[in-house]
């Protein structure tokens with residue numbers, strides 16, 4: 001009875017192991033398919049200049065802009081970069097790819113940890 005149960009459990013574990021391996025392969029394929037990526041978030045800004053009598057100082061003011069900016073933090077250091085309007089679609093796609101990469105890697109970590117635990121448990125039987 002105990003042997004039969006162990007056999008059943010092993011079969012279940014083997015099936016789970018195969019499923020995890022397949023899912024990890026899928027994550028790797030999806031990662032390989034990702035295009036250009038960029039960390040950060042996009043914001044829109046309106047500025048006031050130094051020219052006396054400029055429309056940006058009128059009442060009500062007509063500020064200059066919009067200016068687009070990507071802000072990001074790398075290795076603890078915050079930076080930002082201005083983005084040309086024509087580059088906005090590409091930048092948006094890159095930001096999206098970066099978020100997708102993070103989700104995929106997080107999934108890989110989850111699946112990989114479960115797979116590793118399964119394999120380690122098997123070795124002790």
Ligand SMILES: [Zn+2]
Nearest residue numbers: 048049054056
């Ligand atoms: Zn101005």
